Amino acid sequence: MSTINFTSNEITNMETRKRSAFMNSLSGFKSASLIGTIDDQNNVNLAIFSSVIHLGSNPALIGFVNRPDTVDRHTFENILETNCFTINHINKSIYKQAHQTSARYPKDISEFDATRLTPEFQNNFKAPFVKESHIKYGLEFIEKHELKINGTILVIGKVVEVILPESCLLSDGAIDIEMAETIAISGLDSYHGTKKSPDFLMQNRIKCQ
Amino acid sequence: MSTINFTSNEITNMETRKRSAFMNSLSGFKSASLIGTIDDQNNVNLAIFSSVIHLGSNPALIGFVNRPDTVDRHTFENILETNCFTINHINKSIYKQAHQTSARYPKDISEFDATRLTPEFQNNFKAPFVKESHIKYGLEFIEKHELKINGTILVIGKVVEVILPESCLLSDGAIDIEMAETIAISGLDSYHGTKKSPDFLMQNRIKCQ
Numbered sequence: 001m002s003t004i005n006f007t008s009n010e011i012t013n014m015e016t017r018k019r020s021a022f023m024n025s026l027s028g029f030k031s032a033s034l035i036g037t038i039d040d041q042n043n044v045n046l047a048i049f050s051s052v053i054h055l056g057s058n059p060a061l062i063g064f065v066n067r068p069d070t071v072d073r074h075t076f077e078n079i080l081e082t083n084c085f086t087i088n089h090i091n092k093s094i095y096k097q098a099h100q101t102s103a104r105y106p107k108d109i110s111e112f113d114a115t116r117l118t119p120e121f122q123n124n125f126k127a128p129f130v131k132e133s134h135i136k137y138g139l140e141f142i143e144k145h146e147l148k149i150n151g152t153i154l155v156i157g158k159v160v161e162v163i164l165p166e167s168c169l170l171s172d173g174a175i176d177i178e179m180a181e182t183i184a185i186s187g188l189d190s191y192h193g194t195k196k197s198p199d200f201l202m203q204n205r206i207k208c209q
Numbered sequence: 210m211s212t213i214n215f216t217s218n219e220i221t222n223m224e225t226r227k228r229s230a231f232m233n234s235l236s237g238f239k240s241a242s243l244i245g246t247i248d249d250q251n252n253v254n255l256a257i258f259s260s261v262i263h264l265g266s267n268p269a270l271i272g273f274v275n276r277p278d279t280v281d282r283h284t285f286e287n288i289l290e291t292n293c294f295t296i297n298h299i300n301k302s303i304y305k306q307a308h309q310t311s312a313r314y315p316k317d318i319s320e321f322d323a324t325r326l327t328p329e330f331q332n333n334f335k336a337p338f339v340k341e342s343h344i345k346y347g348l349e350f351i352e353k354h355e356l357k358i359n360g361t362i363l364v365i366g367k368v369v370e371v372i373l374p375e376s377c378l379l380s381d382g383a384i385d386i387e388m389a390e391t392i393a394i395s396g397l398d399s400y401h402g403t404k405k406s407p408d409f410l411m412q413n414r415i416k417c418q
Contacts, residue, residue, distance in 0.1 A: 001343070001374045001376070002374065002375045002376070003372055003373065003374055003375060004372075004373060004374075004375040004378060005331075005332070005370065005371065005372050006370070006371040007369070007370060008269070008367070008368065008369040008370070011269045011368060011371070012267065012268075012269075014382065015382075016267075017381070017382065018381065018382025019266050019267060019269075019382065020266045020382070021379075021381050021382035021383040022266075022382040022383065022384060023263060023265075023266035023269050023271075023368070024263055024266070024383070025383045025384035025385075025386055026263070026271065026344070026346060026368065026371065026384065027240055027261050027262055027263040027271050027296075028240030028241060028242060028261060028298055028386060028391055028393070029238050029239070029240055029241070029386070029391065029392075029393035029403065030238070030240065030262075030263070031236055031237030031238050031239065032237060032238070033237060050263075051262060051263065052236050052237060053236055053239075053260060053262055053274065054232060054233055054235070054236040054239070054259075054260065054274075055274060055356065055359070055361055056232070056276075056356075056358070056359045056361055057228050057229045057231075057232035057233070058221065058225075058228060059221075059358065059359065060217070060220045060221075060228075060232050061356075061358065061359060061361075062232075062235065062236050065262065065263075065264060067265075087236075089237055092406075095406070122214075123214070134210070135235070137235060142358055143356060143357055143358055145354040145356070145363065147264065147265075147270075147352065147354070147365065148352055149265070149268065149270065149351055149352055149365070150264070150265045150268065150270060152264055152265055152270075154354065154363060156356065156358070158217070159217070159220060159232070159235065160216070160217040161214065161215070161216060161217070162214065162215040162220070162235065163212055163213075163214050164212060164213060165210045165211065165212055165213075166211045166212060166213040167210070167211070169213060170230075172226070172227065172230050173223065173224075173226065173227025173228065173229070173230035173231040174230040174231065174233070174234045174395075174396040174397070174399070175231060175234035175235065175396070176234075177234055177237060177238065177395050177396075178395065178399075178401060182237055182238065183238075183406075184237075184238035184393050184401075184403060186383075186386050186387070186403075187383040187384070187386075188383070190383070190387075190405055190406075191405070191406045192387060192393075192403035192404060192405050192406065193403065193404045193406065194238065194393060194395075194401035194402065194403050194404070195401060195402045195403070195404065196399055196400070196401050197301075197304070197392075197399075197400045197401065197402065
């Protein structure tokens with residue numbers, strides 16, 4: 001297989017859009033989520049993020065990366081205002097609508113309306129879930145870290161409510177996110193279904209018993 | 210579809226291993242990488258991470274999460290010592306060996322030897338790449354952030370060298386990581402191949418021209 005190398009200078013000198021596509025592909029497959037928020041005037045907001053990441057199990061912590069140049073500054077503003085947000089897995093049936101939330105809408109336009117996704121309120125949790133998402137969870141804002149080098153912010157939440165299809169919960173505690181039709185993202189705009197490697201998984205499940 | 214809900218207390222009260230499997234599944238699909246390091250005595254180290262994340266394109270920044278309870282404390286120690294590390298995509302041919310690096314080896318045992326993966330040194334970069342990996346990159350350590358709430362550390366590097374198959378570089382700058390057979394991880398031990406959604410991708414590529 002013929003390989004190609006890029007140095008630090010060559011990356012710096014790439015055309016802006018190409019560099020963005022290149023760098024966004026380099027980290028590997030990414031989670032595909034819609035983050036739902038609400039402001040103090042009850043305006044709801046929905047935005048796609050591919051940077052949701054596991055940060056701890058006890059306490060149950062999940063974070064996401066908020067870029068300073070993101071089109072969706074409302075997500076972070078709303079979280080600071082109301083201290084809560086939801087994360088909703090993107091599945092095969094809604095990924096086109098999910099992608100469309102990255103268009104630039106004014107604050108008084110709900111991305112739910114614009115993309116025909118349905119806000120859903122559960123168990124008195126203030127921020128909206130996405131009805132069409134199969135695996136979703138509500139978080140309380142806990143902590144933020146600003147990267148010195150580029151102003152990017154890691155936003156951290158504690159999971160306070162999880163909703164998932166009963167059939168996707170496995171006996172060892174894992175969630176079968178493939179069965180729930182959750183998809184993966186690569187780069188800026190590639191969406192991927194997945195196919196589990198059953199041999200290796202079985203070997204591990206046996207080992208764990 | 211019948212759903213099941215978990216509250217914050219129910220998550221806290223789960224048995225430790227089940228909670229870990231549950232929480233590790235909840236964030237969605239994760240990148241699958243081997244991180245290669247070297248210490249000042251030229252001992253090489255290799256460890257699997259599912260927390261590699263894109264943090265910026267200019268400068269070219271990628272981070273990973275180092276858990277305080279990780280079996281592989283050597284990775285972080287070595288990065289602090291030598292200021293560099295490599296990230297190597299895990300592909301279909303090496304995921305079993307990659308998983309095996311998470312076993313607990315003493316510092317003088319190389320996980321390369323133990324798992325029969327091959328260290329590869331390129332262009333005077335000090336840390337070892339994985340020969341069997343198709344997409345790989347070298348990073349210079351830049352910054353770290355410790356989460357107040359659980360001691361987890363976000364380690365940030367600047368990409369200084371990228372190696373990939375020439376055939377996987379697309380005209381818009383993106384890398385076709387699926388063509389390179391890069392896999393995705395869910396939970397603690399599920400490995401997944403992917404299948405791109407071609408209709409949506411094409412629509413976007415056309416829009417970008």
